[in-house]
Amino acid sequence: MKTYKIGSLPGDGIGPEVAAEGLKVLQAISDIDGFGYEIVDYPYSGEHYLKTKELVPDRMIEEWKTLDAVFLGAIGHPDVEPGLVERSVILGLRFGLDLYVNLRPIKLYAEHLCPLKDKTPDDIDIMVVRENTEGLYSQIGGIVKKGLPDEVATVVGVYTRSGVDRAIRYAFELAEGRKQARGPGQTAKLTMVDKANAIRPHDLWTRRFAEIGKEYPGIEKDHAYVDACCMWMVKNPEWFDVVVTTNLFGDIITDLGAMIQGGMGIAASGNIHPGKHGMFEPIHGSAPKYAGQNVANPLGSIAAIGMLLDFVDENKSAVRVENAIKALLSSKRIPSVDARSGLSTTEIGDMVVGTIREQAS
Ligand code: IPM
Ligand code: MG
Numbered sequence: 001m002k003t004y005k006i007g008s009l010p011g012d013g014i015g016p017e018v019a020a021e022g023l024k025v026l027q028a029i030s031d032i033d034g035f036g037y038e039i040v041d042y043p044y045s046g047e048h049y050l051k052t053k054e055l056v057p058d059r060m061i062e063e064w065k066t067l068d069a070v071f072l073g074a075i076g077h078p079d080v081e082p083g084l085v086e087r088s089v090i091l092g093l094r095f096g097l098d099l100y101v102n103l104r105p106i107k108l109y110a111e112h113l114c115p116l117k118d119k120t121p122d123d124i125d126i127m128v129v130r131e132n133t134e135g136l137y138s139q140i141g142g143i144v145k146k147g148l149p150d151e152v153a154t155v156v157g158v159y160t161r162s163g164v165d166r167a168i169r170y171a172f173e174l175a176e177g178r179k180q181a182r183g184p185g186q187t188a189k190l191t192m193v194d195k196a197n198a199i200r201p202h203d204l205w206t207r208r209f210a211e212i213g214k215e216y217p218g219i220e221k222d223h224a225y226v227d228a229c230c231m232w233m234v235k236n237p238e239w240f241d242v243v244v245t246t247n248l249f250g251d252i253i254t255d256l257g258a259m260i261q262g263g264m265g266i267a268a269s270g271n272i273h274p275g276k277h278g279m280f281e282p283i284h285g286s287a288p289k290y291a292g293q294n295v296a297n298p299l300g301s302i303a304a305i306g307m308l309l310d311f312v313d314e315n316k317s318a319v320r321v322e323n324a325i326k327a328l329l330s331s332k333r334i335p336s337v338d339a340r341s342g343l344s345t346t347e348i349g350d351m352v353v354g355t356i357r358e359q360a361s
Helices: 017-032 045-053 061-066 084-098 161-182 200-213 226-235 247-260 299-311 313-328 345-359
Strands: 004-012 036-041 069-074 102-108 125-131 141-144 154-155 189-194 219-227 243-244 270-273 277-282
Touching: 004 017, 004 161, 017 036, 017 069, 017 299, 017 313, 017 345, 036 219, 045 084, 061 084, 061 189, 061 345, 069 084, 084 277, 102 141, 102 161, 102 247, 125 161, 161 243, 189 200, 189 226, 189 247, 200 219, 219 226, 226 243, 226 247, 243 247, 270 299, 277 299, 299 313, 299 345, 313 345
Parallel strands: 004 036, 004 069, 069 277, 125 243, 189 219, 189 243
Antiparallel strands: 102 125, 102 270, 141 154, 270 277
């Protein structure tokens, strides 16, 4: 029996509650599809930091490299300096394991979840490939003369040709895969999103996109500056298929994307070094105000388990997760993807498990 070693970082706030439902779904699917797994628990979180003053120790990266995948709940604590633990855990994993692709599906499962007028599931099915290790997240920079009138704050946006190329290539391959999956005569489109008009170094992205694009004659190519991209995602989301973009822009447009697919509660994310390492998380934060109440919606976390299964090549299992979520949302048995669905966190997890079992029988 194939057995996977999965690191689990439930984290802060609603993280442990939603992660528990993700793991519940993993358990049910492993029974159905006959694979094994071992969970290795890690305590790193804002909560853990407050108790112990411990962030992620450097040696952890080597240990995490031995795992098949990492599953994360949410990180962030109101009593800890903003970003300290997020940088240690989330960016620590992304940079430490060189998870250069952040894959963020924006998929509308049921029309009533969409805040946009007259948009249906056919209109919103986008895959964002966010470069995940460079750009304005480089951590190069800082503040001098803090608090003085002439204080200076700088940050360096880092874009390497190899970093840009690997993200763009991944996105083209993904578009090829979508084209194949759609069948003969069908197309797929890749849109490059940058800001090369104002931030001239982004010309590296625009240029490499055009050059690498020549290797993919079957893929339709498009380009949008990030501000226009935000506008089109609201006005005509059906124009987007696969999107490739820089780290910060990917962060921003996927929050917008989460809203047009129903809300932060459904959006999932895969941080991937193809063929090597992967970390999977819901894109929502720790939402301290909902913590400990069993009201947070675990669908983002459950969808992240789906992406994790796809990453470890349990593709049939991944499709089960997606189909169950789709069935429960489109039938309105789960009426919303936020904390006001009227269902508890654990009830939603149970419903997903029940639906997966029904659909498998
Ligand atoms: C995300 C988050 C993170 C990011 C934060 C918590 C560092 O917003 O995963 O989108 O900016 O990437
Ligand atoms: Mg974000």
